[in-house]
Amino acid sequence: MQRHTNWNYILLLFVIFGGYLIFGISENIKGPALPEMQSELSLSDGKLGILLAINSFGFLLACMYTPWLTSKLGAKTTSILTFALMGLSGIAVYYSTNLSSLIGAYFLLYLGNGMLEIGLAIIAARLFTKNTGTMLNLSHFFYGLGSTVAPIIAAQMMGWEIASTVLGWRGMYVIMLSLSLLPIIPVIISRFPIQQGEDSEESTSFKKLTKDPIAWLIVFALTMGVTAELGIAAWLVNYLVRVNDWTITDASNMLALFFFSFMLARFILGPITDRIGFAKSIIIFSFLAGTLCIIPIFTSDKLSILFALAGFGIGPIYPTMMALLAKKYQKGTDAAITFTVVLIGIGGVGTNLLIGYIIEFVSKLSLGRTLEASNQIGMQTGFFFIAMTAILCGIATAEIHRRLKKIGQVI
Structure with a gap:
């Protein structure tokens, strides 16, 4: 029995680690692809x-329908559908010929990513x-690993020639997203952990969460942190x-280096967060990230x-x-995760729109400058906003820490 349990645990590790690896790849192959998409379309x-x-x-x-889908179909079937949907979205990207079809393809991909996020987190x-x-x-180290290799491989793969035809961003998406079919194997043969009394607990927890200021502060802090992460990606x-006049290959390598440090931090700093406390760790990490992003905006290319x-x-x-969340809401973790991730999704819609329109609006304020100079200032302003979201994450977490300390629940 013990041997069976250990084997099942290993299979679940493959599901979680492999799932996050695929998650990192699927989210961050867009870095080198977006300039080509923007130009072609x-x-x-x-x-x-x-x-x-x-x-x-x-x-x-x-994130909103996945808990319901899981309760109706079961975790295994939902996970299989998730990975299959992500593979299908790669084919949809391949056949995208305009903005509308590309939006549809990306929509499918991020339906899969959202389902994966909720499932893996729970x-x-x-x-x-x-x-x-x-x-x-x-676990999230593997997301960082996927994110690190994704820009490098994607940039190189886009230049591949197959039958005298350049693969391009469409072909690259098909090949990379087909990898999402691989985790289906350990999903099928593993047994997922079940939380007893989940339905009644979730109903009660949602009511409590909507009235809990700490829950809302966690949502805001995470929204800002995720905006910084995805904004840079x-x-x-x-x-x-556009600002430093780099080639796409060199810029993609820098993005890969960002995800390498991102990945390394998750691998090395996990035990430190357990030791010094989750809230204090996030405050330090957030202000470090924001500061490091702001400095190269106002200095030379050498500090990129x-x-x-x-x-x-x-x-x-x-x-x-998420570890703080799990410790704070030990009774009702599933509900707390779903509540938080859904609201992060709402915030992400607004912040992603805001970044794009900040860049475009400031770029149009030429003020006698050349078009190239205006575009550069627009990008710098947009990136400054991204850096400030990391700072705001730290400020919100400091307030979380203050409130937890006040009620004797320092985490």
């Missing part, structure tokens, strides 16, 4: 912002009852190409490496906050 920065906002909306929608929270901060950071390549090093600050924010 003649998309403005505002329309690019709409595309990214649709991502967040699809993610949000999936399974991990149930499975990792000891050393929570360490294990959740280790989506816009760093564009920034370095600080964008990559910001990954050390941004990397641990999400898993550490």
Whole structure:
């Protein structure tokens, strides 16, 4: 019996770690692809912002229906559908010929990502009852690993020639997203952990969460932290190409370096967060990330490496906050995760739109400057906003820490 339990635990680790690896790949192959999409389909920065906002909306929608779908079909069937949907979205991207069809394809992809996020978070929270901060950071390390290799491989793959035809961003999406079919194997042969009394607990917890200011502060802090993470993932390549005149390959390598530091931080800093406390850790990480992003905006091209090093600050924010969430709401973890991730999705729609339109609006305020100079200032302003979201995450977490300390629940 013990041997069977250990084997099942290993299979679940494959599901969680493999799922996060695929998650990182699917979310961050867009970095080198977006400039090519923007050029080929003649998309403005505002329309690019709409595309990214649709991502967040699809993610949000999936987070809302996934718990219901899981209760109706079961965790296994839902997980299989999730990975299959992500593979299907790669084919949809391949056949995208305009903004509308591309939005539809991305919408499918982020439905899959949203379902995956909820599913993996719940399974991990149930499975990792000891050393929570360490294990959740280790799980998200694999997201960082996928995110690190994704821009490098995607940029190279887009230049491949097959039968005298360049693969391009469409072919790259098909190949990379087909990897999402691989985790289906351990899903089928594993037994998922079940939480008893989940329905009644979730109903009660949602009522409590809507009246809990700490729950709302967690939502705001995480929304800001996720905005910083995804903002850099989506816009760093564009920034370095348009502001610093880098090639897409060099800019993609810098994005990969960001995710390498992001990944390394999650691998190394997990035990530290367990030791010094989750809230204190997030405050330190958030202010570090924001500062490292702001400095290269106002200095020379030589300090662009600080964008990559910001990954050390941004990397641990999400898993550490989820660990805080799991500890704060030990009775009703599933509901707390769903509540938080759904509201992060709503916030993500707004912030993604805002980034794109900040860049476009400021770029149009030429003030006698050349078009190139105006575009550069627009990108710098947009990136400054991204950096400030990391700072706001730290400020909100400081208030969380103050409130938890006041009621004797320092986490």
